[in-house]
Every structure is written in structure tokens, then in C-alpha cells.
Amino acid sequence: MSQLNEAQIAEIVGRVMQRVLPQSGGSSKEPYCAPAPSNYQPGAPAIIRSSLGLGVFADLDRAVDAAHLAFAQLDGTTLEIRAKMIEAMRQICLAEVENLSHMAVQETGLGRVDHKLKKNHLATTKTPGIEILRPQAYSGDHGLMLTERAPYGVIGAITPTTNPTETIICNAIGMIAGGNAAVFNVHPGAKGVSNYLVDKLNRAIVSAGGPENLICTVAEPTIESAQALMKHPGIRLLVVTGGPGVVKAAMGSGKRTIAAGPGNPPVVVDETADLQRAAKGIVAGGSLDNCIVCVAEKEVIAVSEIADLLKKYILENGGYEVKGPHIQKLRKLVVGPDGLHPNKEWVGKDASKILEAIGIRAQADIIIVEGDEQSPFMQGELLMPVLGFTRTSTAEEAIAMAKRVEHGFGHTACMYSTNIDRLHAMARSINTSIFTKNAPTFAGLGLGGEGYTSFTIASPTGEGLTNALHFTRERRCTLVDAFRIV
Numbered sequence: 041m042s043q044l045n046e047a048q049i050a051e052i053v054g055r056v057m058q059r060v061l062p063q064s065g066g067s068s069k070e071p072y073c074a075p076a077p078s079n080y081q082p083g084a085p086a087i088i089r090s091s092l093g094l095g096v097f098a099d100l101d102r103a104v105d106a107a108h109l110a111f112a113q114l115d116g117t118t119l120e121i122r123a124k125m126i127e128a129m130r131q132i133c134l135a136e137v138e139n140l141s142h143m144a145v146q147e148t149g150l151g152r153v154d155h156k157l158k159k160n161h162l163a164t165t166k167t168p169g170i171e172i173l174r175p176q177a178y179s180g181d182h183g184l185m186l187t188e189r190a191p192y193g194v195i196g197a198i199t200p201t202t203n204p205t206e207t208i209i210c211n212a213i214g215m216i217a218g219g220n221a222a223v224f225n226v227h228p229g230a231k232g233v234s235n236y237l238v239d240k241l242n243r244a245i246v247s248a249g250g251p252e253n254l255i256c257t258v259a260e261p262t263i264e265s266a267q268a269l270m271k272h273p274g275i276r277l278l279v280v281t282g283g284p285g286v287v288k289a290a291m292g293s294g295k296r297t298i299a300a301g302p303g304n305p306p307v308v309v310d311e312t313a314d315l316q317r318a319a320k321g322i323v324a325g326g327s328l329d330n331c332i333v334c335v336a337e338k339e340v341i342a343v344s345e346i347a348d349l350l351k352k353y354i355l356e357n358g359g360y361e362v363k364g365p366h367i368q369k370l371r372k373l374v375v376g377p378d379g380l381h382p383n384k385e386w387v388g389k390d391a392s393k394i395l396e397a398i399g400i401r402a403q404a405d406i407i408i409v410e411g412d413e414q415s416p417f418m419q420g421e422l423l424m425p426v427l428g429f430t431r432t433s434t435a436e437e438a439i440a441m442a443k444r445v446e447h448g449f450g451h452t453a454c455m456y457s458t459n460i461d462r463l464h465a466m467a468r469s470i471n472t473s474i475f476t477k478n479a480p481t482f483a484g485l486g487l488g489g490e491g492y493t494s495f496t497i498a499s500p501t502g503e504g505l506t507n508a509l510h511f512t513r514e515r516r517c518t519l520v521d522a523f524r525i526v
């Protein structure tokens with residue numbers, strides 16, 4: 041076996057350190073991640089051009105094959121190009137934020153343009169890129185161990201109608217930062233704006249020196265095409281964002297799955313809380329995009345001692361309380377026959393329009409409906425700015441009720457209190473991916489709160505707010521008895 045000379049050792053150590061400390065050492069000319077193991081053989085290269093838009097394919101097989109070819113090309117590019125691609129994706133999304141927000145509301149009929157602007161901006165600017173994939177090194181008496189993050193390959197992503205463009209932006213940035221290609225099957229009710237966005241993102245990637253078709257999509261998505269994606273041999277990892285149906289289907293597919301499912305976020309307000317702050321937070325959070333966001337507050341549980349005053353402040357800050365016979369009218373209008381699911385016609389609609397439909401003319405951001413724990417406004421994820429309101433004798437009872445109405449989704453919850461022990465107790469017992477203290481739940485997405493954002497909050501599979509790290513595999517290389525530099 042030949043011995044390495046000092047110059048060769050120094051050169052290898054330099055390369056290793058460049059990877060361990062990429063922020064201080066400039067960019068490596070070598071590909072950052074090794075390709076994922078896969079036996080899938082894509083079809084002939086002639087199929088990769090689509091006339092429907094860059095990355096938009098009539099047929100799922102072609103979309104997957106094109107993504108495989110793009111992934112193979114990406115594997116040969118540098119980290120520097122990958123960073124440029126992500127920057128170009130952010131720039132095109134910033135330029136398109138207005139367009140995307142208008143198009144999404146027009147096509148889906150859900151939410152508010154002013155709030156979609158904020159959500160799209162958030163996804164564009166606060167989704168982490170390659171900087172979150174820090175290689176790690178351990179050194180000691182036995183040499184050096186290095187771990188790096190490698191891509192899976194081609195990821196299958198299924199996205200919801202509630203955050204159509206935000207989820208594509210967030211998933212695409214994270215997946216490509218991880219060195220992957222992606223094939224999307226979007227919600228059929230948002231395919232127009234989604235196809236438009238996929239074309240724009242691919243153009244940005246190509247302009248930054250990346251391959252064509254790194255993000256592919258099916259032009260006419262259906263539940264059947266989503267299920268075919270889940271079973272496709274060319275897909276290494278599934279990332280699904282939606283309700284219980286898609287989560288169950290993906291988790292039964294036999295593929296590795298990251299599943300972001302439904303929620304029913306409760307807000308607890310106790311007698312020690314700053315009630316003005318709580319009221320403003322509840323209205324701001326519960327009205328976000330007309331409450332279609334999975335993290336948005338869906339019901340309020342107030343300790344009796346302060347419930348009337350809290351309600352008064354909610355009404356002074358943009359809330360409207362529906363009372364008496366109007367409650368039954370509202371229930372008939374917006375709740376489905378099972379008492380748990382919404383009447384889809386009213387999902388994501390303005391509070392004032394909902395009020396008008398039951399004969400009330402008033403401007404409001406949210407509607408509150410007082411009832412007991414079993415009320416559908418407490419139990420169901422209604423995805424509209426109609427929040428249940430109930431009272432309990434003590435904060436402990438409120439926390440216990442919040443846990444019950446959250447149904448074990450483990451998604452999101454919130455508490456307003458100045459009692460640290462109670463905040464701590466609720467955070468621990470409700471065990472959700474996001475828990476906000478004295479702030480609207482959207483602060484937990486990094487909107488007015490610290491930290492990065494994600495629009496795929498994977499509670500069923502445990503990743504929480506997903507980012508590029510979750511879209512990569514960990515790989516270790518151990519170099520025994522050498523390569524320490526001290």
C-alpha cells in the first residue's frame with residue numbers, strides 16, 4: 041500500500057475542512073452530496089421538454105423521468121450553483137408574490153389576498169436554504185469522523201389547496217437545497233396557479249445555471265395521480281401536506297413518508313393573561329387567510345373569571361359574536377351533517393359574507409360562537425373564521441379541555457397567561473409541533489416570531505416544521521488514526 045506524502049495529506053485535510061466549515065472556506069468545486077442509491081432507470085432523454093411549461097407534464101411517468109434526469113445533472117453541479125439556484129427561486133417568487141396571491145384566491149375561492157401576500161412572502165424569505173445543512177466533524181484520538189447530508193433523489197410532494205403556492209415554494213426550496221429533484225401532485229383546485237409557479241421556478245433555476253425540470257408537476261392532477269405518485273418506483277421519499285385522507289394513504293404506501301396532517305388549534309386564556317393582548321392575538325390569528333391555515337386558532341377556552349372581559353375585547357378588536365337563534369342558522373350553513381367537518385362552500389370565506397348569509401350585516405374579521413365542549417365550533421377543523429368559545433372554572437380544566445379538542449393531532453396550540461408554571465404545563469401536556477405563548481399561532485411559523493418558516497408541519501411522522509434537513513439522508517465517513525490537525 042502506498043503512503044500519502046505530507047502535501048497530499050494537507051490537500052485532503054483542506055478539502056475536508058472546506059466541507060466542515062463551508063462559510064469560511066469558500067465553495068468546494070466538488071459536488072456536495074453523493075447521489076442517493078436507486079435502481080430506477082428513467083426513460084429516454086427525448087421526453088424531457090414539455091410544451092405546457094417548464095416542468096409541467098401531461099403524464100406522471102414523464103414528470104418522474106424528467107425529474108430523474110434533472111437530478112442526475114444536479115449531482116454534477118457545485119454547492120455554489122445550488123445556492124444561486126435557491127437565490128434565483130427566492131427572487132422570482134418575490135417578483136411574483138402579488139400575482140401568485142391574486143391567482144390563488146381567484147382559483148381556489150379561499151382566503152384573503154392581503155394575507156396570502158404575507159404568507160407567500162414568508163415562505164419565500166424564511167424557508168431555509170443550504171445553510172441549514174451543516175456538515176459535522178468529530179475528532180479525537182482515533183482520527184476524524186465526518187457526517188454530511190445527502191439527497192434522497194426524486195421526492196414526491198402532494199400539496200393542499202389552502203396554502204397552494206406557499207407549500208410549493210417552501211417544499212421546492214427545501215428539497216432542492218437538499219440536492220433533490222421533486223415531482224409535485226398539487227390539489228386539483230389549485231392546478232392553474234401551481235403550474236404557473238412551477239414553470240417560473242424552473243426558469244429561475246435554469247437562469248442560475250441549474251438543470252431543467254428540477255421541479256416537475258402533473259398538469260391535470262387528480263386523487264388517482266396522487267396515489268400513482270405514492271406508488272411510483274421512481275420516488276424515493278413522499279412529502280404530503282393535507283388532511284387525514286392523504287396522510288393515511290401516504291403512510292400506507294410502503295414508502296418513506298413525511299406527513300403533515302390536520303390540526304384544530306385551541307387557545308387557552310387564563311385569569312392572569314394580558315386580555316387586550318390575548319384578544320388582539322386571537323383576532324389576528326383566527327382571521328389569518330380566513331382561518332384556512334392549519335396552524336390558525338380554531339377555538340378559544342377561557343377561564344370563567346375573565347371570559348366576559350376577553351369576549352368584550354375580542355368584539356372591540358374585529359370579532360363578532362353570533363348568539364341566540366342565529367347560532368343554529370350558522371351551524372346549518374357552515375357545518376356538515378356529521379357535526380365535525382365544514383360545509384366546503386364556506387371554507388375560507390370572509391366572516392362578513394358568512395354573517396350576511398345568516399341575515400346579519402356587519403364587518404368582522406372573525407366570528408365567535410359560545411357553546412359547550414361538544415359544540416361543532418369547538419370540535420371540528422372548520423377552516424373558516426368562525427371560532428368556538430367556551431369557559432372553564434380553572435386554567436387546569438382549560439388545559440385538559442384543549443388537549444381533548446385538539447384530538448391528539450399534535451399540531452398547534454396556544455396559551456395566554458403570565459403564570460410561567462401554567463404555560464409550561466400546557467406546552468408539555470398538549471405536546472404539539474407548535475406552541476405559542478402570549479402570541480398568535482402564526483408567530484410559531486416565524487411570522488412576527490423568531491425562527492425559520494415551513495408550510496409542511498409534519499406532526500404525524502414527527503419532523504415538525506420541515507426543512508432541507510428532513511429531505512436529506514445522513515452519511516458518515518470515518519478516517520481512523522489520521523487527519524486530526526492538533
Ligand code: NAD
Nearest residue numbers: 200201226227266282283285286300301302303334496497
Ligand atoms: P386535502 O386533504 O383535501 O388535500 C390535500 C392534498 O391531498 C391534495 O393535493 C389532494 O388532491 C390530495 N389528496 C386528498 N385525499 C387523498 C387521497 N385519499 N389519496 C391521495 N391524495 C389525496 O386537504 P386541503 O383541503 O387541500 O387542505 C386542508 C387540510 O390540510 C386541513 O386538514 C389542514 O389542516 C391540512 N394542512 C396541513 C398542513 C400542515 O403543515 N400540517 C398544511 C396545510 C394544510
